[in-house]
Amino acid sequence: MTSPSNYSTTPVSEFLLICFPNYQTWQHWLSLPLSLLFLLAMGANAMLLITIWLEASLHEPMYYLLSLLSLLDIVLCLTVIPKVLAIFWFDLRSISFSACFLQMFIMNSFLPMESCTFMVMAYDRYVAICHPLRYPSIITNQFVAKASAFTVARNALLLSPVPILSSRLHYCGKNVIENCICANLSVSRLSCDKTTVNRAYGLAVALLVVGLDVVAIGISYAFILQTVLKVPGGEARLKAFSTCGSHICVILIFYVPGMFSFLTHRFGHHVPHHVHVLLATLYLLVPPVLNPIVYGVKTRQIRQRVLRVFFPKGWI
Structure with a gap:
């Protein structure tokens, strides 16, 4: 796989994250909207989790799924964004070998977990709209527990090898990652070894996992649309x-920017590098901001409970 001469170079013990090599002068300005989005994502998801935890009336399967989604969003944001802001504000570009691959492991595990959660939530809406009488017997706490276990087990088994394979590569000489995060491709291309197996496995598993989720979500919403079109009354x-x-x-x-970034990293050689980096960063921030708003605040029961928990009577 490698020639002995490759191993004569001093092994890499840390990496340097260079977010925008040609646009470093405006990183401080970019940090302002990123920090605001980060605070909004953390605050909105934490508020949703606390509300569901404190309100006994929300201890139902649908709200447990929302809690899982918020928990995944919080972990992803905390894994990536503080380091990005540290680079922008304090020029703290170095990241240790172990920390880099831990970040890669969390991203490779939790992003597909979020995809799987979207799939389960789409099925939840399908049952609620297409089979409302059977909903209480199908979507139970036991169903949520099994779905959560499946989400964790599937991604642990299929996606854990991605960062493990990358961490077993030999890194010598080059240690500058032209990205804000320790993405698999950005890191593995620095290796002295051949990365054909890594790239092939990562592509195959990502397409398999995300592809199946997208197909299942599409089928669920197709049935939902078919049922909604039959509903009498324009208001309903x-x-x-x-x-x-x-x-x-x-x-x-959630899916379009991620798939665009994933595919253009492999096949879109003419897409400017800073576009890849910006998309990858926003991809980890925008969905966590929108998820609690769309799934939570727009739901009347949650909106009322949030106001009751955080704005007691007499405050508003």
């Missing part, structure tokens, strides 16, 4: 369209 139909439309927008915002 409009309400259903509004709810499903906002959900689909959030799902598209």
Whole structure:
């Protein structure tokens, strides 16, 4: 796989994250909207989690799924964004070998977990709209527990090898990652070894996992749309369209930038590098901001409970 001469170079013990090599002068300005989005994402998801935890009336399967989604968003934001802001504000570009691959492991595990959660939530909406009488018997706490276990097990088994394979590569000489995060491709291309297996496995698993989730979500919303079109009365139909439309927008915002970044990293050699970096960073921030708003605040029960928990009577 490698020639002995490659190993004569001093092994790499840390990496340097260079977010925008040619645009470092405006990183401080970019940090302002990023920090605001980070605070909004953390605050909104924490507020949603606390509300669901404190309000016994929200201890139902649908709200447990929302809690899981918020928890995944918080972990992803905390894994990546503080380091990005440290680079922008204090020029703290170095990241240790172990910390880099830990970040890669969390991103490779939790992003597909979020994808799987979207799939389960789409199925939840499908049962609620297409089979409302059977909903209480199908979507139970036991169902949520099994779905959560499946989400964790699937991604642990299929996606854990991605950072493990990258960490086993030999890194010598080059240690500058032209990215704000320890993305698999950005790191593995610095290796002295051949990365054909890594790239092939990462591509195959990502397409398999995300592809199946997207197909399942598409089928669920196709059945939902078919059922909604049969609903008599314009107001009820409009309400259903509004709810499903906002959900689909959030799902598209989660998948489209991620798939664009994933595919252009491999095949889009003419796309400017700073576009890749910016998309990868925003991809980890925008969905966590929108998820609690669309899935939480737009739901009347949650909106009322949030006001009751955080704005007691007499405060507003």
